[in-house]
Amino acid sequence: MMEERDETVREFLRRRGSPDTVVARGLAGLLESWERTVEAVVRGYPYGLDDYLNDLDGRQLIEEAWGAASDIERAHIEARLGVADDRMRGHTVQRARCLWGAEAATYHGWSAEKNWWYWRVPAHPGAELADEIATRGV
Numbered sequence: 284m285m286e287e288r289d290e291t292v293r294e295f296l297r298r299r300g301s302p303d304t305v306v307a308r309g310l311a312g313l314l315e316s317w318e319r320t321v322e323a324v325v326r327g328y329p330y331g332l333d334d335y336l337n338d339l340d341g342r343q344l345i346e347e348a349w350g351a352a353s354d355i356e357r358a359h360i361e362a363r364l365g366v367a368d369d370r371m372r373g374h375t376v377q378r379a380r381c382l383w384g385a386e387a388a389t390y391h392g393w394s395a396e397k398n399w400w401y402w403r404v405p406a407h408p409g410a411e412l413a414d415e416i417a418t419r420g421v
Contacts, residue, residue, distance in 0.1 A: 295351035301344070310352050313345045314360050314367070321371045324405045332415040335404075336382060342400045375403035382421050 296306045305312065320338040328335060345364065349357060381388035381401045388394070388401070395402040404416055415421075 291353065292348050292351045292356065295348055296344075299344070299347070305344075310345070310348055310356060310360060313341060313348060314364055316341050317345060318363070318367050321367045321374075324371060325374050327407050327409045328405045328412050329409040331411045332382075332419065332421070335412055339382070339400045343398065346398070371400065372403070374406055376406050378402050378404060378421060380421075 292310045293306050296309070308315070316338075320341065323329065323338075377395075379402075381393060381395075381398075382404070383393075383401055388398075391398075393401055404421065405412065408416060
């Protein structure tokens with residue numbers, strides 16, 4: 284039965300053009316990736332801005348896949364997602380504008396309230412990300 288529920292999310296991910304590895308791991312795999320991102324932010328994110336934005340896109344994909352998941356499937360990961368999100372908020376700083384830019388935010392309908400991850404940067408970024416944040420003014 285769990286496999287059947289997972290298939291709805293997998294089908295959503297397939298239609299979105301996600302790589303086969305992402306599709307195969309489903310919502311649980313997306314959450315695991317987000318938890319790894321959060322842990323990297325806590326330790327001092329060691330990559331650059333493009334990688335950081337890609338990791339934030341992973342959180343956005345969770346948000347989008349959430350609607351395709353069953354109530355039971357969401358219940359299985361909801362607490363873990365809440366912990367990861369709270370940890371991320373606790374180790375990041377709010378920015379005035381979307382890290383992807385105002386045009387992307389408008390196009391996708393993102394807001395600082397609903398898609399908060401796109402408006403936050405690590406409080407203690409690694410050297411590469413810190414340099415790019417300063418250089419690009421995000």
